[in-house]
Amino acid sequence: MVNVKNVAFKVNKQTPVSQTPPQAYGTVINCRKPGGKRALKELKEVRSHSVPLTNVPGTKKRKRNDRKSEELHSQMDFITSSPANAQAALAALREPAQPLITQKLKQVKPTRFRKGKILEKGFDMDTWWTILTFSDPAQLLEMRQKIPSCYRFLRDNPMLWVHSRNNLYGDDMPEPPSDLDEFQYAHLRHGHGCMSCGAPSTRKTYWAFLRRWCKTCLQSKTIKEHDALISMREVGIEDVNWLRNCLPSGVFDSWGNFVGVGPASTHSLKTIYLLSQVNKLQGEIRAATLVNADDMSADVRATMHQKAALVEERKAFARKMELWEEATRTNKASDYQAKKAARKAYFEDKASRLDPPISLKEMEACPSYRRAVAIPKEPNNTSWQQLKPKLEKEAAELRMGRATPETRLGTASASASGPSSPTSSATSSFTSSSASALILGVASWEL
Numbered sequence: 054m055v056n057v058k059n060v061a062f063k064v065n066k067q068t069p070v071s072q073t074p075p076q077a078y079g080t081v082i083n084c085r086k087p088g089g090k091r092a093l094k095e096l097k098e099v100r101s102h103s104v105p106l107t108n109v110p111g112t113k114k115r116k117r118n119d120r121k122s123e124e125l126h127s128q129m130d131f132i133t134s135s136p137a138n139a140q141a142a143l144a145a146l147r148e149p150a151q152p153l154i155t156q157k158l159k160q161v162k163p164t165r166f167r168k169g170k171i172l173e174k175g176f177d178m179d180t181w182w183t184i185l186t187f188s189d190p191a192q193l194l195e196m197r198q199k200i201p202s203c204y205r206f207l208r209d210n211p212m213l214w215v216h217s218r219n220n221l222y223g224d225d226m227p228e229p230p231s232d233l234d235e236f237q238y239a240h241l242r243h244g245h246g247c248m249s250c251g252a253p254s255t256r257k258t259y260w261a262f263l264r265r266w267c268k269t270c271l272q273s274k275t276i277k278e279h280d281a282l283i284s285m286r287e288v289g290i291e292d293v294n295w296l297r298n299c300l301p302s303g304v305f306d307s308w309g310n311f312v313g314v315g316p317a318s319t320h321s322l323k324t325i326y327l328l329s330q331v332n333k334l335q336g337e338i339r340a341a342t343l344v345n346a347d348d349m350s351a352d353v354r355a356t357m358h359q360k361a362a363l364v365e366e367r368k369a370f371a372r373k374m375e376l377w378e379e380a381t382r383t384n385k386a387s388d389y390q391a392k393k394a395a396r397k398a399y400f401e402d403k404a405s406r407l408d409p410p411i412s413l414k415e416m417e418a419c420p421s422y423r424r425a426v427a428i429p430k431e432p433n434n435t436s437w438q439q440l441k442p443k444l445e446k447e448a449a450e451l452r453m454g455r456a457t458p459e460t461r462l463g464t465a466s467a468s469a470s471g472p473s474s475p476t477s478s479a480t481s482s483f484t485s486s487s488a489s490a491l492i493l494g495v496a497s498w499e500l
Contacts, residue, residue: 178206181206182210182213185213185217186216186217186220187220188217189217189221190214190217190218190239190242190243191239191243193207193214193217193239194236194239194240194243197236207236208236211234211236214236214238214239215235218235218238225380226377227370227373227374228370229370230366230367230370231363231366232363232367233263241258241260241263241265242258244265245265246265247265247266247267247270248264248265248266249264249266249267249270249274250267250269250270252267255267257311259271259303259311260314260370260371260374260375261301261302261303261314261315261367261368261371262301262303262327263367271311272309274327274328274329275303275325275326275327275328276325276327276328276331277305277323277324277325278293278296278302278316278317278323278324278325278326281296281326281331282296284331284332284335285331285334285335287335288335288338288339288342289338289342290338295357296326297316297324298361298364299334299357299360299361299364300326300330300331300334300360301314301315301326301327301330301364301367301371302314302315302316302324302325302326303315303324303325303326304316304317304322304323304324304325305322305323305325306321306322306323307321307322313371313372313375314368314371314372314375337353337356338353341353341356388429389429392429392430392431393426393427395431395432396426396428396430396431396432396436397426399432400416400422400425400437400440400444401413401416403437404416404444407445411445411448415448415451415452416444416448418447418451419443419444419447419451420447421440421444421447422447425440
C-alpha cells in the first residue's frame with residue numbers, strides 16, 4: 054500500500070483472536086533519488102526497516118500538505134541564497150524532459166586548483182588588479198620585464214604601482230617628482246645594474262640625477278663646477294648661480310666619493326653637474342643668441358625660471374629619498390642586532406639544558422657558535438639542531454685540551470703579539486746593536 058506521502062508500506066494480516074491484537078508494523082521503502090554515478094540508473098529498492106507505527110507522546114499531528122510546503126520553502130531558500138542557484142533553478146525549469154518534482158538544483162562549487170592543470174576559466178582583470186596591488190613593487194618590476202602577458206597590464210595601469218607602494222611602505226616613502234612616472238620610480242628603487250655600462254652588481258641610485266650608475270660611469274658622466282663654469286663662459290655666462298639654479302647637482306668629497314645632493318657647502322666638498330645637461334644648457338643659450346640677439350635675455354630668463362622650479366623639486370625629492378634610505382638602513386641594522394641578540398639568548402638557554410651543560414664561556418670559544426650568532430635571523434629549533442652537534446663536538450675538544458684549528462690560529466697570533474721570550478729579546482738586542490755598529494762604521498768611512 055502507498056499512503057498520501059508516497060511511502061509504500063505493508064500492513065500485517067490481522068487474525069481474530071480473543072486476546073489483544075498485535076501492534077501494526079509498516080515497511081518503509083527508500084524513495085529518495087540516488088546521486089553520483091547511480092543518478093542515470095534505475096532506482097533500486099533498498100532493504101527496508103520494519104518500524105512500529107505508534108504515536109509518540111508530545112508530538113503534534115501533521116497535516117496532509119505540511120511536507121510539500123516544507124520542501125517548497127527549502128527550495129525557495131536555496132534559490133534565493135545566491136544568483137548561481139537561481140540560474141540553476143531557471144535552467145531546470147526549462148528542461149521539459151524531466152519532471153519538476155524530481156529535478157535537483159546544481160550548486161556552483163569553487164574552482165579546485167591543481168598543480169600542472171590549466172584552469173578552464175581564467176581570472177578577470179579586477180581579480181588581477183586586487184592581487185597585484187598587494188604585491189611587492191620589486192615583484193611587479195620583475196613580472197613586467199619577464200612575463201609578456203603582464204607587460205601591457207602593468208604598463209597601462211600606473212595607479213597599480215601607487216597602491217602597491219603604499220601597501221608595502223605606507224606614507225613614509227616620498228612621492229616621485231613630476232618628471233618621473235611610477236614605473237621609472239620603481240625601476241630606480243628596486244632595479245639593479247648600471248644604466249650606462251650594464252654592470253650587473255650596481256645597486257646605488259643617485260637621486261640627485263635620477264640615475265643608477267657604477268662609480269666609473271658616474272665620474273665619466275659628471276663635471277665639476279669649476280670646469281662647467283669655464284665652458285659656460287664661451288656663451289657669455291659667468292655667474293655660477295645660473296648653473297646652480299638651472300641644473301641639478303651633486304657633491305663629491307676630496308676622495309671622489311659621492312656624498313649627496315648639491316650644491317656643496319664647504320671647501321672640502323666639490324659640486325658636480327651632469328656633463329650632458331651642461332652641454333644642453335650651453336646649446337640652448339647659443340641657439341637663443343642666434344635667433345634674437347637683442348631680446349635674448351628675456352627669453353632665456355623665462356626658460357631659466359621654469360628650469361629652476363624643476364630643479365628645486367628634484368632637489369627636495371632627492372633629499373627626502375636620501376633621508377628615507379638612511380632611516381631604512383638604520384632600522385634594518387637595529388633589527389639585525391635584535392635578531393642576533395635573540396639567537397644568542399636562545400642558544401645559551403638550549404646549551405644550558407644539555408647533558409653535560411655547556412657554559413657561555415665555552416660556547417664563545419667555539420667557532421660554530423660565533424658563526425651562528427652572526428646570522429641576522431630569528432632563532433628556531435631547526436637552527437639549534439644544526440648547531441647542536443657542532444657545538445657538542447667543539448666543546449668536548451676544548452674540555453679534552455685539544456683546540457680547534459681556528460682556536461690554534463688565534464693562540465698563535467696572540468703569542469706572536471704577546472710578550473717576547475728571552476731568546477727573542479736577545480735576538481732583537483743583537484740585531485739592534487749590529488745595526489747601530491754598521492751605521493757608525495759608514496759614518497766614520499764617510500768622514
